[in-house]
Every structure is written in structure tokens, then in C-alpha cells.
Amino acid sequence: xxxxxxxxxxxxxxxxxxxxxxxxxxxxxxxxxxxxxxxxxxxxxxxxxxxxxxxxxxxxxxxxxxxxxxxxxxxxxxxxxxxxxxxxxxxxxxxxxxxxxxxxxxxxxxxxxxxxxxxxxxxxxxxxxxxxxxxxxxxxxxxxxxxxxxxxxxxxxxxxxxxxxxxxxxxxxxxxxxxxxxxxxxxxxxxxxxxxxxxxx
Amino acid sequence: xxxxxxxxxxxxxxxxxxxxxxxxxxxxxxxxxxxxxxxxxxxxxxxxxxxxxxxxxxxxxxxxxxxxxxxxxxxxxxxxxxxxxxxxxxxxxxxxxxxxxxxxxxxxxxxxxxxxxxxxxxxxxxxxxxxxxxxxxxxxxxxxxxxxxxxxxxxxxxxxxxxxxxxxxxxxxxxxxxxxxxxxxxxxxxxxxxxxxxxxx
Ligand SMILES: [Zn+2]
Ligand SMILES: [Zn+2]
Numbered sequence: 001x002x003x004x005x006x007x008x009x010x011x012x013x014x015x016x017x018x019x020x021x022x023x024x025x026x027x028x029x030x031x032x033x034x035x036x037x038x039x040x041x042x043x044x045x046x047x048x049x050x051x052x053x054x055x056x057x058x059x060x061x062x063x064x065x066x067x068x069x070x071x072x073x074x075x076x077x078x079x080x081x082x083x084x085x086x087x088x089x090x091x092x093x094x095x096x097x098x099x100x101x102x103x104x105x106x107x108x109x110x111x112x113x114x115x116x117x118x119x120x121x122x123x124x125x126x127x128x129x130x131x132x133x134x135x136x137x138x139x140x141x142x143x144x145x146x147x148x149x150x151x152x153x154x155x156x157x158x159x160x161x162x163x164x165x166x167x168x169x170x171x172x173x174x175x176x177x178x179x180x181x182x183x184x185x186x187x188x189x190x191x192x193x194x195x196x197x198x199x200x201x
Numbered sequence: 202x203x204x205x206x207x208x209x210x211x212x213x214x215x216x217x218x219x220x221x222x223x224x225x226x227x228x229x230x231x232x233x234x235x236x237x238x239x240x241x242x243x244x245x246x247x248x249x250x251x252x253x254x255x256x257x258x259x260x261x262x263x264x265x266x267x268x269x270x271x272x273x274x275x276x277x278x279x280x281x282x283x284x285x286x287x288x289x290x291x292x293x294x295x296x297x298x299x300x301x302x303x304x305x306x307x308x309x310x311x312x313x314x315x316x317x318x319x320x321x322x323x324x325x326x327x328x329x330x331x332x333x334x335x336x337x338x339x340x341x342x343x344x345x346x347x348x349x350x351x352x353x354x355x356x357x358x359x360x361x362x363x364x365x366x367x368x369x370x371x372x373x374x375x376x377x378x379x380x381x382x383x384x385x386x387x388x389x390x391x392x393x394x395x396x397x398x399x400x401x402x
Contacts, residue, residue: 003293006251006266013247016240018232019225027383030291031219032248033255033264034310039217040252046214047245050207050230051238063234065207090231092204109235182231 007033059131061107061124062089077104081138083131085157087111087145090182095143098186100193103141106131111144111153123153125160132164139167141196145181158199169196208234260332262308262325263290278305282339284332286358288312288346291383296344299387301394304342307332312350313357324354326361333365340368342397346382359400370397 002008007029014025032040056062057069064070071077071092082103086092092105108123120126131137140161144150158168172195181189203209208230215226233241257263258270265271272278272293283304287293293306309324321327332338341362345351359369373396382390 003263003271003290003297004255004265006247006255007264010247010251013240013244016233016237016244017229019228024220026291026294027220028218029251030264030289030383032217032252034289036217037252039214040248043214043217044245044248044252046207046211047233047241047248050211051233051241051245054205054207054234062204063208063231064205070204088231088235089204090227093227096204182228 056107056109060105061109061127062092062105071105077102080104081136082141083135083137083139084141084143085128085154086143086181087150087153088182091143094182094184094186094189095193098190098193100190101141108144108153111147111149112156113149120156125157128157129160132161132166137166139169141193142168142170142199143181145179147178155199168199170199171196257308257310261306262310262328263293263306272306278303281305282337283342284336284338284340285342285344286329286355287344287382288351288354289383292344295383295385295387295390296394299391299394301391302342309345309354312345312348312354314350321357326358329358330361333362333367338367340370342394343369343371343400344382344394346380348379356400369400371400372397 010029011022011025014020014028015022020028053065054063055065057064057066057072059068059072062069062071066073080103082101083106084095084101084103085106085108086095087108087110089107092107095101106124106128110118110123112118112120112123132140140157142154142157144154154170158170161168171192184192211230212223212226215221215229216223221229254266255264256266258265258267258273260269260273263270263272267274281304283302284307285296285302285304286307286309287296288309288311290308293308296302307325307329309326311319311324313319313321313324333341341358343355343358345355355371359371362369372393385393
């Protein structure tokens with residue numbers, strides 16, 4: 001028997017969050033109802049605003065509520081001639097925290113995956129190509145995940161860079177192979193930036 | 202530097218959920234933005250409705266969006282002469298899942314804690330007293346948590362029951378001492394109901 005349909009709906013809605021099973025969904029709902037309804041209302045509003053207003057930067061494709069994100073709009077960043085390519089916006093966050101990098105970014109929002117029908121234009125490589133043509137870029141740092149797909153995507157972009165005589169480098173595999181970039185600790189990630197290697201053809 | 206103030210606000214809003222640290226808050230925000238904005242909007246709406254519309258049952262004090270909850274409004278439950286006292290609404294959920302109990306409930310929404318200034322009226326014992334006086338109840342099952350405070354609260358209520366010549370029983374300590382009732386598995390909780398003992402004075 002349903003004790004409270006609204007409560008049951010809330011518990012099942014929490015299941016959309018990564019890593020939240022039936023038990024923790026229930027704990028979350030009871031916790032907010034019993035101890036912090038204001039925080040629950042605040043979370044509802046932030047969620048609503050974020051889902052509706054956060055789009056993608058027209059330059060680098062990261063998450064932002066502006067046309068152009070704060071990194072792309074930064075004059076000091078623009079005068080840096082490096083561009084770092086990552087798979088997801090969360091990777092930018094992780095890299096920024098190392099303090100090791102002060103250039104621009106490009107977010108693929110995925111990786112090449114021919115079996116799933118995900119080709120170059122699905123990960124924004126047409127836009128990246130236009131940037132390589134029009135901006136003064138001397139180095140593309142490939143910081144895709146150290147997975148088979150991430151490596152293949154990095155190689156594809158490196159080949160693209162060679163057409164424009166732009167140096168392509170790959171961050172060092174100091175990061176554990178097979179893992180996800182955003183889960184790596186800052187020190188390991190710093191080392192992987194310092195030990196990056198030029199990709200030759 | 203803040204890349205997206207809206208995103209930062211969302212990440213920090215997720216911290217209100219129990220067991221959610223900075224890393225998982227970040228994962229939650231990125232996951233919804235990247236893969237499931239509809240689910241994010243749905244969660245926002247469910248949260249909002251639940252926080253605003255879920256109140257407490259006038260009979261048993263559990264969470265419900267109605268005046269009287271479905272359990273208290275159930276005629277078969279009303280003809281049962283047992284009442285089970287628990288600390289939180291989540292405990293009702295756990296007990297209902299054992300299928301071991303078919304009486305009514307009373308939710309304290311806490312426990313006696315003189316040091317924190319939480320006395321009998323703060324946990325609804327005036328309301329419980331009125332129910333003991335006016336309803337035909339033959340047994341009060343004390344299912345408060347097996348902690349020092351839960352035991353003290355059970356003893357206090359048992360004494361109250363003796364004034365009305367109502368039998369008070371305590372669920373067996375099959376449940377691990379020091380733990381929280383809602384975390385106990387169904388089998389252990391069933392056993393603790395079957396092995397309950399009368400409290401004598
Ligand atoms: Zn940007
Ligand atoms: Zn009720």
C-alpha cells in the first residue's frame with residue numbers, strides 16, 4: 001500500500017542521480033522532509049534553472065549559461081596559443097584545479113565511436129577544424145580519456161592537426177589506463193600534463 | 202575562476218543530500234546536464250511539490266499529503282487493537298515491508314533527549330496520550346531505535362501505558378544495538394517483532 005504517492009514519486013525521481021539506489025533515494029527524501037525542507041526547495045529551484053538555462057559555449061562547447069564561457073572570454077587565455085581537447089566539461093574542472101594549464105579548451109562531449117554511429121561531426125570536430133584554421137594555435141593538447149576510444153579520438157585529431165602544421169601532444173599516461181579522467185587526483189593529472197609527448201606522423 | 206555560476210550553485214545545492222560530498226555532487230550535476238535534463242526537471246518538480254505539500258498525518262504524524270494517512274484511514278487497521286510507536290516515518294516503511302504487522306502506528310519524529318531540551322510534548326506524547334484514552338487499544342508495541350535514547354523513550358511510553366492499563370511491549374533486540382531501525386534488513390526486523398517482550402513495572 002502506498003502511504004504517500006507524492007513521497008513515492010519523489011523517491012523514484014531521485015533514482016535519476018548517478019549512484020543512487022532505492023535505499024539512498026529513500027534516505028534523501030526522508031532526510032529533506034524531516035530536517036531541511038528549505039534546502040529541498042532550494043535544490044529544486046537550482047535544478048530547474050540549471051537544466052533550462054545552462055547551454056554550451058559557442059567556442060569550446062563546455063557548459064555555460066552565457067554565449068561564450070568565462071575561459072574563452074578571458075583575454076589572457078586568448079593570447080595563449082595552446083588548446084586542450086577534453087571529452088567532457090567535468091574534465092575542464094579537473095584540469096583547472098591542477099593550476100598546470102592556462103590555455104583554451106575544446107570539449108568533444110563524447111568520443112569517436114564508429115560502432116555507435118558517432119563520427120567526427122557528432123563530437124564537434126568541424127567546429128574544432130574551423131578554430132584550427134582561423135585562430136593562431138601552435139599546440140593542441142589531447143587530454144581525452146586513456147581508453148581505447150579516447151586514444152583513437154586523440155589520434156584522429158592529431159592527424160587533423162598535422163594538416164594545419166599544428167603540433168599535437170598527448171597527455172602522459174601517468175593517469176591509470178582504462179579509467180575516467182575526471183576521477184584522477186590532481187597530482188597525477190599534473191604529472192600527466194608535464195610529461196606530455198608530441199605525436200609524430 | 203567560476204566557469205558557470207549556475208553550475209556551481211547546482212553542485213553546492215546537491216550537498217544538502219545525505220552522503221553527498223563535493224565529488225558526487227559534481228557528478229550528479231554533470232550527469233543530468235549531459236545525459237538527462239528531462240529527469241533533472243522532473244526531479245525539480247517532484248522536490249518542489251513534496252516539500253510544499255507533504256505534511257503530517259493528524260492521527261499518527263507520519264508523512265502524508267492528506268489530513269489522515271492511508272494507514273490510519275484503513276478500516277481493517279482501525280479494527281486492530283495494536284499501535285506501534287516508531288521514531289521516524291521511514292521506520293513505518295521498513296516495518297510495512299516485513300508484512301509482520303497490521304495495526305496502526307504512531308510516529309514520534311524524534312526521541313526524548315532532555316539534554317537537547319526535547320521533552321514529551323516535542324515528540325507528540327500528548328497526542329499519543331489522547332489516543333490511548335479515546336481509542337480501544339490493548340497493546341502498544343515500542344519500536345523505537347535500539348539506542349540509549351530510544352530505550353529511554355520506550356520506557357517513558359511504557360510507563361504512560363501502565364496508567365491506562367494498556368500492555369506495552371518492546372520489539373526484541375534482534376536488531377543490532379546502536380544502529381538505526383530503518384537500516385535493518387527485513388528478516389531481522391521480522392524476528393524482532395515476533396520476539397517482542399512485555400514491559401512490566
Ligand atoms: Zn568556452
Ligand atoms: Zn496516519
